[in-house]
Amino acid sequence: MGATDDPPSTETSFSAATASGIASTQHNLTFIPVTWSTAAAPDTSKIPATVSRLDAYYDQVSNGRIRATTRSVLPLQHLKFTPTAKDDACGAYKIDAAVASLYQALPKTRYEHVVILVPAISGCSYTGYGSVGPDVDSREHIWLFGPGSFANSVVAHEFGHNLGLTHSDELSASCALTTPKTAAPFSPCHREYGDPWDVMGNSTYAPVNDTATGFMSSANLDRLGLLAANEKQVVSSVSTTVTIKPVAGRSGKRLVTIPWGTRTFTLEYRAATGLDSWINSANGYVFLSTGKPIPAAGSGVVVRFRDRVSSAKDAAIFFQRPTGQAALPVGQDIPVSGDGGLKIKVNSMSAAAANVTITRRADSTAPSIGTQGLATGYKEYANGTDVIKSSTLSVAWGVDDADSAVRSVALQVDGKNRATYAAPAPYAPLRAGGLKYGRHTWRLVVTDIWGNTKTSEASVILLDSGAKPKITVKPYTYLTVGTVSTKSAPARVTWAAKDECGITQSQIASNRGLRKLAASPPKSIGLRLGVGKSTYFQAQAMDCWGTFTPVVTSKSTRATLDKQSKRKGYHGTWTATKAKKALGGTEQVTKKKKAYVTYKVKARSIGWVATKGKDRGKAAVYVDGKKVAVVNLSAKKTTYAQQVFTKTWSKAGTHTIKIVNLTSKKVGVDAFTRLS
Numbered sequence: 001m002g003a004t005d006d007p008p009s010t011e012t013s014f015s016a017a018t019a020s021g022i023a024s025t026q027h028n029l030t031f032i033p034v035t036w037s038t039a040a041a042p043d044t045s046k047i048p049a050t051v052s053r054l055d056a057y058y059d060q061v062s063n064g065r066i067r068a069t070t071r072s073v074l075p076l077q078h079l080k081f082t083p084t085a086k087d088d089a090c091g092a093y094k095i096d097a098a099v100a101s102l103y104q105a106l107p108k109t110r111y112e113h114v115v116i117l118v119p120a121i122s123g124c125s126y127t128g129y130g131s132v133g134p135d136v137d138s139r140e141h142i143w144l145f146g147p148g149s150f151a152n153s154v155v156a157h158e159f160g161h162n163l164g165l166t167h168s169d170e171l172s173a174s175c176a177l178t179t180p181k182t183a184a185p186f187s188p189c190h191r192e193y194g195d196p197w198d199v200m201g202n203s204t205y206a207p208v209n210d211t212a213t214g215f216m217s218s219a220n221l222d223r224l225g226l227l228a229a230n231e232k233q234v235v236s237s238v239s240t241t242v243t244i245k246p247v248a249g250r251s252g253k254r255l256v257t258i259p260w261g262t263r264t265f266t267l268e269y270r271a272a273t274g275l276d277s278w279i280n281s282a283n284g285y286v287f288l289s290t291g292k293p294i295p296a297a298g299s300g301v302v303v304r305f306r307d308r309v310s311s312a313k314d315a316a317i318f319f320q321r322p323t324g325q326a327a328l329p330v331g332q333d334i335p336v337s338g339d340g341g342l343k344i345k346v347n348s349m350s351a352a353a354a355n356v357t358i359t360r361r362a363d364s365t366a367p368s369i370g371t372q373g374l375a376t377g378y379k380e381y382a383n384g385t386d387v388i389k390s391s392t393l394s395v396a397w398g399v400d401d402a403d404s405a406v407r408s409v410a411l412q413v414d415g416k417n418r419a420t421y422a423a424p425a426p427y428a429p430l431r432a433g434g435l436k437y438g439r440h441t442w443r444l445v446v447t448d449i450w451g452n453t454k455t456s457e458a459s460v461i462l463l464d465s466g467a468k469p470k471i472t473v474k475p476y477t478y479l480t481v482g483t484v485s486t487k488s489a490p491a492r493v494t495w496a497a498k499d500e501c502g503i504t505q506s507q508i509a510s511n512r513g514l515r516k517l518a519a520s521p522p523k524s525i526g527l528r529l530g531v532g533k534s535t536y537f538q539a540q541a542m543d544c545w546g547t548f549t550p551v552v553t554s555k556s557t558r559a560t561l562d563k564q565s566k567r568k569g570y571h572g573t574w575t576a577t578k579a580k581k582a583l584g585g586t587e588q589v590t591k592k593k594k595a596y597v598t599y600k601v602k603a604r605s606i607g608w609v610a611t612k613g614k615d616r617g618k619a620a621v622y623v624d625g626k627k628v629a630v631v632n633l634s635a636k637k638t639t640y641a642q643q644v645f646t647k648t649w650s651k652a653g654t655h656t657i658k659i660v661n662l663t664s665k666k667v668g669v670d671a672f673t674r675l676s
Contacts, residue, residue, distance in 0.1 A: 027112075050150045062226050129145070300326070484670075501543055503520075604653075
């Protein structure tokens with residue numbers, strides 16, 4: 001018998017990445033042999049046969065969608081240092097840095113593989129080493145250590161890492177039924193590389209030659225996007241019976257997926273056919289660690305699972321042995337979840353297929369929504385609302401389902417679905433483009449495979465085009481109702497600003513001490529204008545992104561008070577009635593119905609000041625010959641110097657106001673006010 005160890009000395013991948021769909025394309029390998037003063041040069045004559053075996057393997061498992069070829073073999077490179085087993089990854093990084101200049105001209109794509117051939121290093125446990133997905137230079141990297149690394153079980157394994165795959169490991173039989181759904185990998189229950197079939201496991205069970213290695217697992221084929229829709233099935237009912245074809249048969253339904261909270265179980269059928277033709281025969285070697293013979297991998301229905309956790313290494317696919325043997329026996333209900341809610345029964349097996357029934361607990365709970373928010377390019381202004389300078393909303397998210405799996409995540413904007421992600425990983429941002437600039441609300445709607453739905457609370461987003469905000473109306477003042485004094489009159493100042501995403505701050509000031517700042521669009525502000533004094537205003541606004549308008553300055557305005565104790569223009573019976581609180585000491589008063597007064601003046605805003613009380617009546621107000629209002633001066637309490645009517649124009653002009661008594665009760669005129 002020969003001897004080998006368990007697990008074998010292969011590699012530990014060094015770069016975090018996620019497997020993604022593979023397009024039909026050619027992968028190019030560039031070989032760089034290296035040596036140093038005490039080492040023999042790698043045998044580059046083995047490269048053509050090595051690449052031929054690699055290409056043939058991936059041609060089969062991908063049905064022609066992944067092919068490999070040699071781009072070039074560079075001259076032997078002599079290192080100025082001696083790598084040792086104590087170096088990080090047996091010196092892989094140092095070696096790569098020493099030869100990096102040689103491959104800089106290669107295209108920076110995932111389809112370029114830099115393969116460094118390294119002589120055997122004493123004490124180094126690696127036969128091969130590879131990046132999981134593209135390295136920092138956007139290319140793939142593989143290191144092959146020693147002459148044994150040319151075996152296809154090593155090269156195809158490292159190439160699988162380059163495609164984004166992690167290890168296929170084993171959960172020991174003693175832990176299979178006691179491990180909860182969220183069991184952590186790499187516990188005492190776990191054995192790295194323990195999968196006896198998958199190329200991403202170990203090759204301990206395979207015949208010891210340069211060619212043999214098992215067919216890639218159906219779960220890994222699916223991670224690479226190599227299975228068509230009719231080659232896989234997701235279980236979403238309490239009882240499902242399915243016929244599974246051999247994974248190495250290269251066609252038919254080869255993957256059954258059972259989502260189970262944070263764990264996803266998969267089923268496949270291993271039969272001794274194609275690349276798996278060796279699986280029912282022992283290879284004649286023993287485990288170095290125990291001295292016991294290595295058994296045949298065996299055929300049958302295989303259970304694997306994958307826990308959804310943060311670490312790329314922890315995302316490996318595990319081979320589970322719930323019965324203490326590699327594959328499931330025929331005719332038994334085998335519980336495969338720690339809580340007993342999931343059972344699998346193999347009804348029958350033949351060379352052509354396996355018939356399996358999956359029984360599981362129904363899922364009646366809604367999914368959960370964790371992290372959610374804008375992905376990039378946003379800022380938050382004072383009231384907590386997010387702002388983006390784009391017409392595209394990009395939302396990052398995290399969702400989960402405790403009892404099955406998420407089917408879809410939809411992004412709703414203003415109540416309508418604008419983007420839907422049909423799978424819960426790898427949590428790519430959802431994007432809704434072509435939105436109008438301004439205010440929108442968005443929320444996530446998550447649905448699991450059983451139809452249970454969870455909707456997030458609505459969030460507000462402001463979209464800014466980048467255009468600067470504008471002040472569309474300069475500040476202007478106008479008289480308002482209220483109490484007039486000899487020193488001031490009631491008025492308001494108003495102005496307006498505009499921006500596509502909204503005005504979020506406005507401020508206005510005057511030369512008379514007014515200072516107002518508001519976290520809102522401009523609003524009219526009540527104030528008192530000094531009689532006989534010129535007043536002007538300055539205003540500025542800020543949009544949702546924090547961009548300010550220029551400061552704008554209004555024209556000056558002057559408030560004037562015309563007391564009526566000695567005025568002309570009164571018709572009918574009017575009496576100058578003394579009143580201490582009247583602005584001029586007296587008020588012109590009439591009780592004669594249809595008595596009237598006219599007041600002609602050049603102004604932009606005018607006001608009528610009168611007394612209100614129980615004995616007061618109603619008056620009609622005409623402006624420039626047109627009746628514009630009826631003012632009721634009746635009140636429970638007597639109040640003096642009340643500005644009871646105002647009229648404002650966009651610019652100053654000559655206007656006539658006429659006040660006509662409509663009853664036999666008192667109507668008075670204390671004063672007229674005006675703004676220039």
